[in-house]
Each structure stands twice: as structure tokens, then as C-alpha cells.
Amino acid sequence: MRTATLTRKTRETDITLTLNLDGTGKHNIATGIGFFDHMLELFSRHALIDLDLTCVGDLHVDYHHTVEDIGLVLGQAFDQALGERRGIRRYGSMMLPMDEARADVLVDLGGRAYLVWKISHPEQHIRDFNVQLLEEFMRAFVTHAKMNLHVIQPYGAEVHHAYEAVFKGLARALRMALEDDPRETGIPSSKGKLDL
Numbered sequence: 001m002r003t004a005t006l007t008r009k010t011r012e013t014d015i016t017l018t019l020n021l022d023g024t025g026k027h028n029i030a031t032g033i034g035f036f037d038h039m040l041e042l043f044s045r046h047a048l049i050d051l052d053l054t055c056v057g058d059l060h061v062d063y064h065h066t067v068e069d070i071g072l073v074l075g076q077a078f079d080q081a082l083g084e085r086r087g088i089r090r091y092g093s094m095m096l097p098m099d100e101a102r103a104d105v106l107v108d109l110g111g112r113a114y115l116v117w118k119i120s121h122p123e124q125h126i127r128d129f130n131v132q133l134l135e136e137f138m139r140a141f142v143t144h145a146k147m148n149l150h151v152i153q154p155y156g157a158e159v160h161h162a163y164e165a166v167f168k169g170l171a172r173a174l175r176m177a178l179e180d181d182p183r184e185t186g187i188p189s190s191k192g193k194l195d196l
Contacts, residue, residue: 002178004077012065013057015073021081021178023050031055031070033063035129039167040070046171047178063133071137075144082145085109087184092176098165101156105169107177108148115142116150119166123159131163 002021009015027044029037029051044051053074057066082088092107101121117135124132142149151170156162 002081004080006073006077008073013069015055017073017077018052019077020050026050029053032059035126043167043171046168047175067133068136068140071140072144075141078145087180089177089179089181092173094169094172096165096169098161101161101165103165103169104152105173106150107173109177111146113143113146114148115139119153121159121162
């Protein structure tokens with residue numbers, strides 16, 4: 001079973017997270033930030049990753065610590081659950097429409113961290129949530145999951161749709177990359193190991 005359970009407690013956040021990479025998309029998510037919960041629920045459902053996540057953060061200060069720290073813990077859990085990444089497809093991509101918006105998401109679970117983040121939508125807030133914090137979430141996630149992630153969101157008139165397309169696209173690309181490859185019995189790299 002590709003599962004992980006982690007806890008992380010600092011003076012800024014208290015996080016408990018359990019995931020199952022081979023789940024059915026069941027989720028129980030409570031971060032204290034409604035829009036962020038919604039994005040993580042979409043991610044879980046479309047990636048078919050079971051995700052149980054609670055975070056008590058210093059939301060009276062800002063949403064930044066909560067959003068970034070959840071990315072960090074989620075990335076660590078992914079890395080732990082993947083182990084040596086033997087027999088996976090490794091790469092995944094998705095070009096995803098969400099009504100008038102589109103997101104192109106490409107993933108490499110090759111053991112090295114790199115984020116490309118190009119969002120065209122100029123609006124910065126959904127209610128009181130600064131959507132620019134999602135780049136911080138993705139950077140923390142990518143760094144600790146040891147993966148490449150390229151997100152290009154080229155157009156879309158509605159900011160909610162733009163970011164929903166990003167999270168659904170990420171889920172579908174990861175679902176592809178995480179799958180067992182029936183023809184790959186070893187490490188999916190010409191070097192014989194991934195840069196873990």
C-alpha cells in the first residue's frame with residue numbers, strides 16, 4: 001500500500017495528514033480556509049487519492065503559513081508513499097477545460113524539484129483568499145514531493161474556474177504519473193535510479 005501519515009506542529013500550524021495514493025478519492029479536509037478546502041477536495045477526487053487532512057493555523061495572522069505548510073506536509077507524504085518509485089509511469093500531463101478557462105499541467109515524478117507557474121488570470125482574490133498563495137503551496141508541495149510540475153493557465157474569464165482547472169489538471173496528471181506501468185518492472189530511469 002502506498003500510504004503515509006504525517007503530523008507537523010509549529011507555533012504557526014498544527015497539521016495531521018493521511019493519504020493513500022491507491023484510493024478512490026475519499027476525502028475529509030478541514031484547513032479553516034473554505035476555497036482552499038474546495039481545491040484540495042477536487043484534487044483528491046480527481047486524482048483518486050484518499051486524503052484526510054486537518055490543519056489548525058494562525059489564520060488570524062494570515063493564510064500564508066497554513067497554505068504553505070500544508071503543501072510541505074502533502075509533499076512529504078507523497079514522497080514517503082512513493083518510496084523508490086519503482087514501476088510507475090513517472091510522467092503525466094493533462095490539458096483541462098473548465099468552462100471558459102483552461103489549464104495545462106505536466107508532471108515528472110523523477111526525484112528532482114522544479115516548478116513552472118504561469119497563470120494568466122489577473123485577479124488576485126476570491127473573497128478574502130489571495131490566490132497568489134497557491135503558488136507558494138505548489139512550490140512547497142513540489143519541493144518536498146521531489147517532482148517537476150509545470151502549470152500553464154493560458155486563459156479564462158472567471159478566477160474560480162481558472163484555479164479549479166489547475167487543481168483538476170494537477171490531479172489528473174498525477175493520477176497518470178502514479179499509475180503502475182505493467183511494462184516497467186524497475187526504476188523508470190536510464191540511470192537505474194531516480195535523483196532522490
